[in-house]
Amino acid sequence: MIQISENIKNRLSTLVIPIVLLLVWQIVTSGGYVSSHFLPSPGTLFHYTVKLFVEQGFLLHILVSLKRVLFGFLIGSVTGFLFGLLMGLSKTAEKILAPTFHVIRQVPIIGWIPLIVMWCGMTELPRIIIISIAAFYPITLNTFSGVRSVSKEYIELGAVYGYKRLKFIRKIVLPAAFPSILTGISLSVGMSWAMLMAAELFIETFDGIGTRIQLGREKFNMPLVITGIITVGFLGLAMTLTAEKIAKVLDRGRAIRKES
Amino acid sequence: MSIEKGTLEIKALSKSFIVDGNPLQILNNINIVFPAGAFISIVGSSGCGKTTLLRIMLGLETQYEGDALIDGEKIVGPGLNRGIVFQDHRLLPWLTVGENVAFGLEKLKRKEKKLIVDEHLKLVGLSGFVSAYPSQLSGGMAQRVAIARALASKPEILLMDEPLGALDALTRMYMQKELERIWLFEKISMIMVTHDVEEAIYLSDKVVIMSSRPGIIKKIIDVPLPRPRDRASSAFMQIKAEILKEFHLETEYPFAYAI
Numbered sequence: 001m002i003q004i005s006e007n008i009k010n011r012l013s014t015l016v017i018p019i020v021l022l023l024v025w026q027i028v029t030s031g032g033y034v035s036s037h038f039l040p041s042p043g044t045l046f047h048y049t050v051k052l053f054v055e056q057g058f059l060l061h062i063l064v065s066l067k068r069v070l071f072g073f074l075i076g077s078v079t080g081f082l083f084g085l086l087m088g089l090s091k092t093a094e095k096i097l098a099p100t101f102h103v104i105r106q107v108p109i110i111g112w113i114p115l116i117v118m119w120c121g122m123t124e125l126p127r128i129i130i131i132s133i134a135a136f137y138p139i140t141l142n143t144f145s146g147v148r149s150v151s152k153e154y155i156e157l158g159a160v161y162g163y164k165r166l167k168f169i170r171k172i173v174l175p176a177a178f179p180s181i182l183t184g185i186s187l188s189v190g191m192s193w194a195m196l197m198a199a200e201l202f203i204e205t206f207d208g209i210g211t212r213i214q215l216g217r218e219k220f221n222m223p224l225v226i227t228g229i230i231t232v233g234f235l236g237l238a239m240t241l242t243a244e245k246i247a248k249v250l251d252r253g254r255a256i257r258k259e260s
Numbered sequence: 261m262s263i264e265k266g267t268l269e270i271k272a273l274s275k276s277f278i279v280d281g282n283p284l285q286i287l288n289n290i291n292i293v294f295p296a297g298a299f300i301s302i303v304g305s306s307g308c309g310k311t312t313l314l315r316i317m318l319g320l321e322t323q324y325e326g327d328a329l330i331d332g333e334k335i336v337g338p339g340l341n342r343g344i345v346f347q348d349h350r351l352l353p354w355l356t357v358g359e360n361v362a363f364g365l366e367k368l369k370r371k372e373k374k375l376i377v378d379e380h381l382k383l384v385g386l387s388g389f390v391s392a393y394p395s396q397l398s399g400g401m402a403q404r405v406a407i408a409r410a411l412a413s414k415p416e417i418l419l420m421d422e423p424l425g426a427l428d429a430l431t432r433m434y435m436q437k438e439l440e441r442i443w444l445f446e447k448i449s450m451i452m453v454t455h456d457v458e459e460a461i462y463l464s465d466k467v468v469i470m471s472s473r474p475g476i477i478k479k480i481i482d483v484p485l486p487r488p489r490d491r492a493s494s495a496f497m498q499i500k501a502e503i504l505k506e507f508h509l510e511t512e513y514p515f516a517y518a519i
Contacts, residue, residue: 162338178354
């Protein structure tokens with residue numbers, strides 16, 4: 001009984017701030033303290049959002065954005081993983097690649113947008129490239145450090161049992177580096193999502209959540225802007241939670257250790 | 261002349277490490293034969309090179325002068341004819357107990373693997389733990405799984421580097437009995453590095469005493485006691501005193517305690 005009420009208490013405590021915010025929002029809008037142009041009331045916004053989804057195909061824009069993130073993330077994380085693995089496994093590869101990698105990494109991702117647009121035009125390609133770059137860095141760095149921190153003891157064990165190359169990588173290096181790689185993946189998910197917004201706002205197009213928000217600004221459509229931002233927030237949260245959940249399931253042995 | 265399988269020979273072996281640019285001699289002219297089927301312990305204070313000697317026998321260290329031979333052939337690297345139990349159990353935390361035991365059995369079919377895993381978990385008394393994770397085991401249990409893993413690939417020689425060093429005193433004594441039982445059952449050569457003199461006498465046919473800087477073999481003492489051995493017997497005590505004397509640790513009035 002005590003445990004259940006403890007659980008409910010925990011859940012309620014996470015809702016305290018949202019409820020307070022909602023109340024304040026209701027009070028300042030219905031009391032006329034702010035103009036409805038700048039902040040529509042929660043009720044108005046809710047009606048608008050429903051209309052947006054039902055009549056104006058907002059869901060399609062969400063799907064377009066999700067597709068961009070998915071492609072960018074997949075390209076960036078797969079290449080980043082391989083790149084990090086290569087630098088982690090080979091000191092020679094690290095010596096050759098790492099200095100250039102770290103110099104290039106100093107350029108903020110948004111800084112690449114003009115160059116990539118000039119090369120590729122205002123097409124879908126530069127948006128995906130920008131998201132890939134965002135996904136690439138965290139997973140490269142975390143895979144690299146994960147591979148490098150595989151303990152000497154495990155490496156020795158592999159040597160004792162005659163594990164070579166691929167088998168050694170598959171059976172010892174990757175499982176040992178796995179938690180670090182997972183951290184890289186969840187960071188990459190977050191970065192991809194953040195850079196999606198930059199890609200959609202700076203490389204103009206007609207679809208995607210970012211362009212809807214931009215459209216809302218141009219038309220001074222405050223409900224559209226706010227709905228867009230809230231959607232982006234919740235989708236980001238959903239992605240992060242999903243990534244964490246998957247990581248927990250995959251990381252079975254260690255999850256048990258944490259519990260005990 | 262044919263050599264019985266499970267024989268390990270060290271001939272005129274010396275080994276140095278480079279420390280701060282200067283060579284530091286770790287092992288100096290080691291000569292010893294570990295006969296097939298025998299249980300032999302190597303005791304010595306820390307820094308006497310006993311672990312280095314074991315790593316040479318295992319094949320992890322290959323830079324040295326002299327010869328290390330298994331069944332008459334030079335050791336060029338690790339091989340499945342030698343099993344190893346380290347002081348830390350070194351089980352892979354992402355594999356179950358069963359998968360850990362099967363670590364050296366990659367080439368076998370699933371069915372054969374399962375058979376060998378079950379057989380060896382039974383041997384170490386952990387039959388019900390196939391699907392447990394190492395993190396769910398106590399130190400003694402984990403070390404038993406490590407022993408099962410080392411034996412599963414059917415080595416001729418089991419090398420052990422302070423295998424019970426991380427266990428508490430009572431578990432340790434229990435595990436010594438278990439090791440003896442396993443050795444009697446498997447009938448393979450076992451070579452154990454330890455710093456526990458009593459443990460060495462309890463388990464070994466011969467105790468090799470090493471002294472440090474540089475590591476040399478100081479003395480080899482036979483333990484001709486019947487098994488299972490009684491740690492409190494006077495013959496046991498006598499051998500213990502003889503070994504401790506080599507470390508200048510003998511008590512001056514040993515009988516004062518008996519009164």
